[in-house]
Structure formats: C-alpha cells, structure tokens
Amino acid sequence: MHFYGTATRNARGHLAVGGVDVADLAREFGTPLYIMDEALIRRNCRAYVESFREHYPDFDVAYASKAFLCTAMVALAEQEGLALDVVSGGEIATALQAGFPMERTYFHGNNKSGEEIRLALEAGVGRLVVDSTHELHLLEAVAAGAGRRVRILLRVTPGVEAHTHEYISTGQLDSKFGIPIAGGLALAAAREALALPHVELMGFHCHIGSQIFDLQGYRVAAQRMLDLMAAFRSETGSVARELSLGGGLGVRYVEGDRPTSPAELVACISAAVRAGAAERGLPLPRLIVEPGRSIVAEAGTTLYTVGSIKEIPGVRTYLAVDGGMGDNIRPALYQAEYECAVANKLDSPRTRVVTVVGRYCESGDVLLRDVAVAGDVAPGDLLAVFATGAYNFSMASHYNRFPPPPVVFVRDGRADLVVRRQSFAEMAALDLLPERLRSRTAR
Template sequence: MRTHEAGPTWLREPDDVNALYPGLWAAGVERDDDGVLRVGGLSVKELATEFGTPLFVVDENDFRSRARTFRDAFGAVLGGADVYYAGKAFLSVAVARWIADEGLSLDVCSGGELAVALRAGFPPERIGLHGNNKSVAELARALEAGVGRIIVDSFEEIERLAALATARGLRADVLIRTKVGVEAHTHEYIATAHEDQKFGFSIASGEAAGAIRAVLKASSLRLLGLHSHIGSQIYDTAGFEVAARRVLRLQAEVRDEHRVELPELDLGGGFGIAYTSQDHPQPPAVLAANMAEIIAHECAGYGLAVPRLSVEPGRSVAGPSTFTLYEVGTVKSVPLDGGHSRRYVAVDGGMTDNIRTALYDADYSCTLASRGSSAAPVLARVVGKHCESGDIVVKDEFLPDDIAAGDLIAVPGTGAYGRSMASNYNLIPRAAVVAVRDGDARLIMRRETEDDMLALDVG
C-alpha cells in the first residue's frame, strides 16, 4: 500500500478496495460472492428496494451483544456496577425495549426521551434523568413516573426539584453532576469536564460542595452520590483516573464534614468507537477492569468504602451496530494541486442524517455496497445533496474508479448521533431506521414524508 499524496497522511491506498475492516462494522455484516454487502443474512439491495435510501440499518443482534458485553464487563467488577445506556446516542421504542431486555438501565436527558422510554414500558426505577436546564414539567413528569435518579445540574434545579417533590409528598433520589477540571483529549464541543462550560458544579471553586450542602438540607431529596462526565469519543482511562481521584476526594470531604458516605459514583460514558482504521477503542472488559482498579485504589487512599459504580455508554453500544445506506446520484472529478484529483461522489442524504462531519470535523469510512469491483482505487469524497459546501459525509476514502450513479454506498459507525441529531435542513425528510435480525428486517422508525413536514406548517 502507498500513501496518496492528496489525502491525509494516514490514508493509504488499499490492496483490495472491496475489503471490510472488521473493527468498523457490525458482526453480522459481510460480502456475498458477488461483492454485495449483507447484514443479518439480507442483501443491502433488498433493503434499499423495500425501505428506500438513505437508510439507517441496525444489526439488532450486534446491538444487543454490545449491550450485554457492557453489562457483563461492569457487572463483574467492584461487586457489581450499573450500566445506563445513554439514550441521546439513539433512542426509539424498540431500542428502549432491547435495553430493558438485556438488563441495562437507561439514561435520558429530555422530556421527549423520557416519553419514549415510558411508551416502551421501560421500568422507571431504572431510568436516570440528565439535563442542564430541565423544565418544571420535565421534573414533575419524572417524579410522577417514579424515575430512579435525577442528576441535578444547578442550584436553581435543586430548589425547584425539592419544591416539586415536597408538593407531591415524595423524596427524590439525586446525584450531583460535578465539573472535575479534566481536559479530555477530544473535540472541544464534546469535552464536558473543563471549567468553562455549561454542565455541572465546579469542584475547584467550591460550587460542588455547596450543592452537596443544599441537597443534604432538603428533606425531600436523597443524595445518592456524585456524577462526572469528562467528554465523548475517549479511547483510554487516563481522564477517568483524574476524574475519579477528584470526585472521590470530594466524597471524602463529604464524609468528614457531614458524616455521610455517599453510596454511589457515576463516572459517565464517552467511550470511543472506531470510525476509521486509525481508531483503536478498548474493549469493555478492559475499561471495566481499569476503572475498577482506579476506584479501589483511590478509595483505599481516602479510607472510603467503595461506592457502587455506574457508567453511561451510548455511542459504544449503538454506533458500530449501524451503517447508513445511500444511493449515489452524481459523480465528478475535481483537479487538485500537484496534478492530483479528487472524485466527488454525491449521495441522496448528507448533513441531515449525519451532522458530525460538519459539526465536529469527524472522520468516517465507507464502501461500495451494491457490488464488488475490480477497478483501481480512486481518492473520493462522499458528499450530500444539501446547499452547503460543508455537507460532507466522508472526507477522504478510496472507492473504486468505476463508482457511478445508482450504486449503493454504506457508511459504518453511524448508529450514534446520526438519526438522533437528524434535521430537516432544505426540507429534506428524515431517514428511516430498519432493524435486521436473523434474516428478518423490521422498520423501527419510518421515513418522514413531505406530508409530515407540511402538517407542522400552519400557514
């Protein structure tokens, strides 16, 4: 293989343009003898014909397996730990039921996500409610539904929640979200533990200690523990080590000041996945073992009983289980400096079904999905159909030189934040989501229609 001078330094021309890098795809994805991509025993050509494109294709067995792997890995450390699936990654009624079936809890961060969970019949005592600006209506609904934990994020919210619980004769279980001052090695917009951002109470400034006092004084609130989330798309546990040390130091101070040992500790999620062959995420068992070692060591140092740990994976469950299927519309070559060129491959979706490339400068991979090809690789950029030059799906990838209109392209790793961050920019209807399992395809979110959009326009 050789590096292509017009692309990024890590991108190398493949020996086989039809090859699938296994770390990027769900377990049920493979090519048949004709080079057609199949998932769960079904051809992508069959899926495109029945459900249309763009289409989010979920390997249900893979999704469930990843959920179980997290459940088992963290359940085996520190006497058992709780895994809350972060619904913001992708949530639907079907997904909520899968999560319930596999024995995980569920993290929601809005009234809408809570509504989906309740529609699915998810046990409310296994739901945690996040959010930096929860409305009175959202807090009231959570209390009345019997949500198991509410992660409080401001002094106003503590007062608001206490009053709502008192009025209903209830006692709400809460965690306090802290800012631990960790600069996670990730994009600025998905780093959430540094001081200058909207989430949580600062430990360094004393805000977190003040929030603890406020909750302990409120008779209608029960303080379960502290919460920390350092960011997203993180590949190692170094940041979690710093976060655990600072949060557990605060728990030791709570014990010393208030004679209370908090029973729980939530270190959030943000575990990274592979979007390209350059990404190397750690398996859940390694994450769990490393985090357990960190917590045990820090608790021993502070003389604390080990609290019950909880974590919140979302992307690492949903992301790799799904790919997006597109149909190619137009193809053009653009000359670059040095005599090189780039092939622009336009598909029938784009930033309305995957905003991450434009928003976070995220990298993705892709492959020709509807056939095999013996053509030479050509450096390509997969772009959408929207009126923005930043409407890029895959910045740089090698595709076969004979890529043409009508071909299908599959982009792996789109199960997290693709459909959940989808929009109607340019009044494009949002894509459907289909779950494939053991040779059966089931629509779990139908395609939005123009009539759906027009129904909201009251003129």
C-alpha cells in the same frame, strides 16, 4: 476493508449486515436508510454487564439514550439488563411508550424545565442528576408541590481534560455542565442538598467527555470523585452511596482509531474505585457508567444511492448521494471522519478517489473527503457509510424539507422496520396557515 459486527461480503460481492443483503434493504425500504446491527448492539451491552459482574459487586450500566433512541432500542436495552440515561421530556416519553421500568432511569440535563421535572416525578424516574444549585432548588419546589421526596445524584466537574474534540469535552473546569469541585463549590452544593427536605442525595456524577481512547482520564476522575466523597463524609457525616463516572468510551470510525474495549474500561475503573475507596476508608459505592456511542456507533451503517458524479480535472471528483448533512451532521459540526464502500461492488478495486457530498443546499454538506471507492462506481450504485449508529439518527433534521431516513434492525437474516420514513405530508402536518395569509393579495 474493515467490517463491523456481522457485516460481511456475500457471494454476490455485496455488503450484507445481519445476514441481509443491503441491496435488498434498499429495494424494500429505500435510501437513505439507517441499518442497525442488532447482534452487535447486544454484544456490546453484554460486554459491559458481564465485565462488571467479573470485577465489581454493585453496579448499573445505563444506556445513554442521546446516542440513538427509539422504542425498539429502549426495549432492547431492557432485555439486556441495562438502565436508561435520559436527558429530556421527549426521551422520558419514549421510555414510557416502550414500557421501560422508570425506576431504572437517570434524568440528566443542564437546564431542565419545571415541566420536565414534573413529568419525571410523575413517571417515577429513579434518579435526577442535578446539574446546578438553581436546579437543586427548582427540584425542591416541584417535589414539595407534588408531596414527593426525590433521589438525586449531583453532577460535578472534576477538572479532568479528556483528549478529545473541544465540543465533546465536558469534565474540565470551563464547561456548561455540572458544578466544579474546585473552590469547594460541589461540596457546598452537596451541603445545600442535605438541607432540603424533599431531596435525598444518593451520590455524585461526572462525565469527562466523549470519543475517549486513553483510560488515564477515567482513573484521574475516579480519584477526584472519591476525594470529594471523602470530604463530603468528613464535613457532613453523611456517606455518598453512588458514584457515576459517566460514559464517553471511544469507537473505531477510521483506520487509525484504536479504541479501548468496554471490558478494559470496566476493569480499569473498577480497580481504581476499589483501591481508592479502601485508601480513604470509604465503603464501596454503587458504580454507574453511561455508555452510548460504544454501544451503538459501530452497529450502524447508513446506506445511500449514488447520484451525480462531477469530475473537476486536476482538482476533485464530487460523488453526490441522496442524503447528507440532514442525516449526518457530525462531519460539518466537528469534522467527524468515516469510512465507506460501494456496497454493491465490494469486489471492484478501490481505485477512484472522491469526495462524498450530500444533496443539501450548503457548501459544507460534505460527508467524506478524498476517500477511495470502487473505480467503476456509477449513478444508481449503493454507498455504505460505516459506524453511523451514534448521534446520526438522533441529530437528523428536516432541512430542505427532506424526511430523515427510516431505521431497520437486522439480525439472523431478518430485517425489522423500527422507525418508518415520514411522508412529505406528515412533515407539514404541524404547519398552520393563518386566514390572513390565505389570500394571494396582501391586505
């Protein structure tokens, strides 16, 4: 069995993460429960920063908040020297609540509202990553009204096909994100930006997709972005000083996955940008990356309690847990795969094949199909699903009026609750009942 980070089998034959027995976590915090391995998160952050220090003179590593965000994660990212990539007013508010230095934030999004842009300006966001010419002029109007000059990156699509699921591919020509380089559209948008008095164009951004194992896409993207920067200088006389190649590095979810390390990615893109800039006579830009999944995915374990076990002879055995698609929508959304183990019976032979399903009222509420688990698994046991640190908490819902799981950080034998479980009353706290509906008889 493959363990991630600090996860081990302890003397009781139980799964332990960060030196804490998950059975103890279940007793204290209940299940379903998101467990985050703090030491592994920090190790992944440092892998990016230390590799850049070795390979490139001017860089920024911006944690992609969309992968997993709470105030504790913001604080951890700041401690590790990371900047922050935010995509909404809510993520900006979380960063503010955690006291993050807002000049180190990058504000993304393909359809930012005027209200969100105003919030970003008031908060002192460091860079707005502009996704369209519509947004460019909306930003100019908001900035003019605020009497501010805003530094931006222009998000472009380099036409690179990342070998990943179509739902998480973003660098190709046909994408809702960014302005295509093809047809001169990105260059035209850059010229428009230069003409706006309240906008300062610092450089360009692209993101080719997510869960990427092959580094060739990054090399191609770097060359196309440098071509754009060279054309921008040639046509306008201005120099783009910043280049963001986004994030998207893949992680190990199942046995067959062979991810590339952060150090390999950094070495690859650093070499590509160094050589490409020299070939085009460009000064080295500040190089920015935005890792999210590769920081937190493998650090997450979701812990469930096993409920009913339904065997259909000759067909399938269904093992139901007390969570499901409400805390992990990824299998239903794009057929994501995971590995699991009966966390309190690691020493039992894995001789029973089951399909793990949730408790939500959907036939598609399937977490894992045909996986081997302990042969003596029984109701009340604990099931751990690995590598659930990215997008699971972020995309959790209140479907069927179940509260999303709480989150604990574990490290050096200590567990800290960083997001508590909502009560049923808290979930209903925003509901309003008009007076006309209070009567049991229609009027």
